[in-house]
Amino acid sequence: NTSLQQLDLFNNQIGDVGATAIAAALPHNTSLQQLLIRGSKNPIGDAGAAALFAGLEHNTTLTFLDLDICPIRTLG
Secondary structure (H helix, E strand, C coil): CCCCCEEECCCCCCCHHHHHHHHHHHHHCCCCCEEECCCCCCCCCHHHHHHHHHHHCCCCCCCEEECCCCCCCCCC
16 A cells, blocks of 8 residues: 555554564555554553564654553563
8 A cells, every 4th residue: 555644543452463463564664654553452562562663663654653551561
């Protein structure tokens, strides 16, 4: 997709596996600017967060990532 600019996955039960799948697409993203994965029903933990952050290393398009209320803790 070359036109999607915002993806809102609020409370869509996106966990570590889903976050890892999203992360794999981030380096190839050429249009998505805002990714909203917030919500208490998105049980993204440390593993999913680490995958997302790794996917962002080679992404120059995304300007906003919202992980508010996700149960991410401090990575060790």
